[in-house]
Amino acid sequence: MKLPKVVLILFLAIFCISSYGQEKNENQDVEVDEMIIRMAKIKVYANHRDEYIAILNEEAEASIKLEPGVICIYPMYQKENPNEIRLLEIYANKKAYQSHLETPHFKSYKEKTRSMIETLELIDMKALDKETMPLIFNKIKD
Template structure:
């Protein structure tokens, strides 16, 4: 999971870059299960991205993709803070059911 705070003056540009990167990750990387960005309704500059990868190797491969590197370069000046939180699923079977419901 990634928690970010974006400078308000850069928010529209940041959101555009984030949408582009999330879509490319989902479409181009088989190891990316989810790149799901959300913002707090009370404060849209506070963004959380739920990222789910098939495994650690898929995450490491994601960091080396051209679209991720472009996103990082283009948004570096826009991000006030970034906190990465490693999480582990308690019940991976239930996670599968969540995505199955989307069909």
């Protein structure tokens, strides 16, 4: 009777160890040099601000939860001008970015918000501190 419990415990221990290794490897697959880093500068019409933010937050959450290649879509706004939205977007690589553009949630976001946006500028960026990049989001607790 003790043998099945020991076997079960051993199986669970092996599973946890192998799962930890797989998760660690998935995170290591992202190379900083291959990442697509972008700042989106968006100005929304004042009368659409609240609706736009609700749709944007929904899209950002879906992107992070559903797309392994989306590292960050972080929406924010200027304190002095709340209609000026900024997004920090980080994708694992060009393939992840292209895949993101084809997702139903991104296409829905684009369609729903098209008339709400006054201006849009996409600015491609490059990381200056490659060593710190993998640590950035590890300090934030749920």
